[in-house]
Amino acid sequence: MTGGPPSLPGLPSIDEVWAWHLNLAGMGTRYTGSPGHVRFTKWLQQEFSAIPGFQLRTDTIVFQRWLAEDYSLSIAQDPAAGRSGPVEVSYYYPYSGATPQGGITGRLVNLGQYTPLGYTRAFWEAAKGEIALVRVPQPTFSFDIGQIPIGGFEQNDSSLQAALDYLTDASVVTNAVFQGMFAAVPLQHAMQAGVRGVICVWTGMSDDQVANQYNPFTTKLVGDPGCPALWVGDQTGEFLARSARAGNAQVTLTLTASITPNATTDTVWGVLPGTGADHGRGLIVNTHTDGPSVPEENGALGLLALARYFAQRQRNRDLYFVMATGHFQLPQFMQDIPNPRMVVGNDAISWWMTNYPGIYQTALAGLTIEHLGCTQWADNANGQYAPTGEYEWGATYTTQNRDFTNLTNLEQRAYLDAVHGTNSSGANAGRVVAMLPAPVFFGEGAPLYAGGLGTVSMCPVPSYLLQAGSRAHPERLNLDKLDPQLMYGQILSFARTISTLDAAQAADF
Amino acid sequence: MADETRSFDSSGAADQAAELGKRVQEMMANYFDWLQHATSAGGSTNLNSRLLNYTTLNSRLLNYATEHVNAASTLISKLSRAADLQEVVKIQMEFVQTQMTMFNTRTKKIDDAVAAAGNLVGSFVSLLSWQKVLQDLARNSPKYTQTSGDDRMRTWSAVPPHEGHPPRERR
Numbered sequence: 001m002t003g004g005p006p007s008l009p010g011l012p013s014i015d016e017v018w019a020w021h022l023n024l025a026g027m028g029t030r031y032t033g034s035p036g037h038v039r040f041t042k043w044l045q046q047e048f049s050a051i052p053g054f055q056l057r058t059d060t061i062v063f064q065r066w067l068a069e070d071y072s073l074s075i076a077q078d079p080a081a082g083r084s085g086p087v088e089v090s091y092y093y094p095y096s097g098a099t100p101q102g103g104i105t106g107r108l109v110n111l112g113q114y115t116p117l118g119y120t121r122a123f124w125e126a127a128k129g130e131i132a133l134v135r136v137p138q139p140t141f142s143f144d145i146g147q148i149p150i151g152g153f154e155q156n157d158s159s160l161q162a163a164l165d166y167l168t169d170a171s172v173v174t175n176a177v178f179q180g181m182f183a184a185v186p187l188q189h190a191m192q193a194g195v196r197g198v199i200c201v202w203t204g205m206s207d208d209q210v211a212n213q214y215n216p217f218t219t220k221l222v223g224d225p226g227c228p229a230l231w232v233g234d235q236t237g238e239f240l241a242r243s244a245r246a247g248n249a250q251v252t253l254t255l256t257a258s259i260t261p262n263a264t265t266d267t268v269w270g271v272l273p274g275t276g277a278d279h280g281r282g283l284i285v286n287t288h289t290d291g292p293s294v295p296e297e298n299g300a301l302g303l304l305a306l307a308r309y310f311a312q313r314q315r316n317r318d319l320y321f322v323m324a325t326g327h328f329q330l331p332q333f334m335q336d337i338p339n340p341r342m343v344v345g346n347d348a349i350s351w352w353m354t355n356y357p358g359i360y361q362t363a364l365a366g367l368t369i370e371h372l373g374c375t376q377w378a379d380n381a382n383g384q385y386a387p388t389g390e391y392e393w394g395a396t397y398t399t400q401n402r403d404f405t406n407l408t409n410l411e412q413r414a415y416l417d418a419v420h421g422t423n424s425s426g427a428n429a430g431r432v433v434a435m436l437p438a439p440v441f442f443g444e445g446a447p448l449y450a451g452g453l454g455t456v457s458m459c460p461v462p463s464y465l466l467q468a469g470s471r472a473h474p475e476r477l478n479l480d481k482l483d484p485q486l487m488y489g490q491i492l493s494f495a496r497t498i499s500t501l502d503a504a505q506a507a508d509f
Numbered sequence: 510m511a512d513e514t515r516s517f518d519s520s521g522a523a524d525q526a527a528e529l530g531k532r533v534q535e536m537m538a539n540y541f542d543w544l545q546h547a548t549s550a551g552g553s554t555n556l557n558s559r560l561l562n563y564t565t566l567n568s569r570l571l572n573y574a575t576e577h578v579n580a581a582s583t584l585i586s587k588l589s590r591a592a593d594l595q596e597v598v599k600i601q602m603e604f605v606q607t608q609m610t611m612f613n614t615r616t617k618k619i620d621d622a623v624a625a626a627g628n629l630v631g632s633f634v635s636l637l638s639w640q641k642v643l644q645d646l647a648r649n650s651p652k653y654t655q656t657s658g659d660d661r662m663r664t665w666s667a668v669p670p671h672e673g674h675p676p677r678e679r680r
């Protein structure tokens with residue numbers, strides 16, 4: 001990849017940053033506190049400790065870890081009703097219950113569609129003592145509500161047009177991530193009703209799209225893990241429903257898992273001290289390190305590039321770099337932010353904010369970097385999961401701090417100017433929308449916003465965000481869905497944004 | 510910024526928009542206050558005691574979805590014709606006002622029922638549900654205390670519930 005895009009003096013080259021991505025893909029999935037995650041945080045500690053002037057800190061947090069070991073599904077039935085044998089599983093249901101090595105066997109009972117609307121615990125009664133088949137709603141959501149685009153960038157279009165194009169694209173979005181957010185299956189209730197296992201069926205998406213989706217990531221473990229549960233695709237769900245209707249289908253559900261009560265996981269962070277008169281009015285650059293794929297966790301690689309860049313430059317403000325753990329086990333990490341600014345959103349960095357309140361309470365802004373370089377994938381008209389030919393929108397919340405009195409939104413202006421600067425230099429700026437949360441705020445920037453900081457918080461939401469690699473090549477962990485030029489362009493834009501905010505007066509935030 | 514690109518913040522019309530900007534801020538603050546109230550109220554009710562008629566709800570949510578699309582289309586249409594920053598701010602303010610009114614009306618009708626109708630996730634209602642999930646997670650998450658280490662490396666463990674906070678009711 002030599003002869004890459006224009007860069008900034010001192011910023012690691014695109015070749016070097018892409019090599020970090022290859023390394024990240026080779027570490028394996030990085031579920032919270034898993035071996036792959038530990039490899040990644042150790043590597044980050046090593047890299048950041050080598051940056052001149054960087055004051056590295058590590059918080060090791062003891063928590064209860066659940067890791068899947070093996071999972072499978074098979075069916076036995078009268079040949080007249082359908083075939084017997086293995087059944088394709090999309091993935092396991094994280095932090096659900098576990099089975100013995102040989103699995104559990106029971107009659108398959110089709111409970112139909114689960115919808116939170118009007119749900120009661122009686123939903124589970126028909127499957128008492130058996131294994132339930134449950135179809136979930138198609139996870140379609142409209143971004144028409146909850147956030148207000150206020151500008152953007154697209155090649156050869158105005159800022160206004162970019163915002164309008166985003167509005168059009170975001171009116172109806174189908175994404176597996178919404179399933180866990182809005183319609184997580186209440187497995188605890190299933191267990192309490194005597195159901196022995198649950199097979200959850202995706203609706204309205206291709207098997208390739210739902211393959212390996214680690215969903216949801218908000219399931220509680222502590223002392224009450226509920227039923228063991230697996231995911232299957234839409235067509236597989238239809239097959240199982242037909243088998244259940246015939247009345248004698250027996251399924252064997254296997255999901256073995258290790259539960260470690262005193263596992264540990266690290267939040268890696270630190271500061272490049274500034275030298276300005278009010279250096280304590282700092283900037284917090286943040287992301288998370290745990291997750292199922294390269295697109296999900298590559299924000300920390302952006303932070304590494306930026307830390308190396310800014311370590312060589314004069315800085316007015318303290319620049320904090322926070323790489324939080326716990327994003328994929330929020331029930332054990334997410335904390336309330338005192339006296340929050342109203343927002344629908346919270347995330348893992350709230351743990352760090354709670355335990356180091358003096359830093360964020362004096363800081364001016366948070367710059368959140370997640371999901372760098374994402375191309376856009378969706379089911380096409382033929383039902384095939386394929387690239388659309390577009391980049392994912394660089395959806396970015398650009399907000400002023402709590403007591404904003406400035407008519408000019410410095411954060412938005414700094415960011416969009418930076419994106420233009422990246423584009424003008426010949427690098428790939430992608431397509432960007434700048435938004436206000438009203439009141440939806442996705443991603444790790446939400447707690448910083450709630451805490452009163454200005455934000456430049458980028459959180460694209462590709463359909464493969466929670467996917468632990470594709471169906472055909474899971475080992476790549478979706479590295480192949482990233483565009484290196486876009487990834488690097490986004491880092492360049494954040495370098496420029498931070499430089500602008502570092503030079504700005506505190507009163508302008 | 511490139512000359513050919515118009516940005517809301519760089520149009521040079523900030524002074525003209527001063528009054529409108531303040532009104533937008535007030536509007537947003539009121540909107541957030543209202544939403545906070547609505548969410549809190551929704552979270553305190555007993556879902557089982559408020560089961561609503563399925564057919565009616567589905568119908569309502571589908572109607573709301575149509576309103577979402579119409580509102581977005583109207584916003585896009587208006588913004589595409591905006592001549593300057595002042596008009597953009599005015600349009601956005603109206604949009605926020607519309608959303609507040611629509612959200613208020615819907616919440617009164619739907620109460621605290623959550624999420625999907627058929628294959629469509631009712632977006633407004635889903636947001637209320639998601640907000641409640643987040644609040645519950647944060648409220649019930651363990652609190653941590655430092656158990657060892659120094660300034661550079663610290664180890665933290667969860668405080669037993671009876672020491673850190675009282676047990677909370679589970680859903």
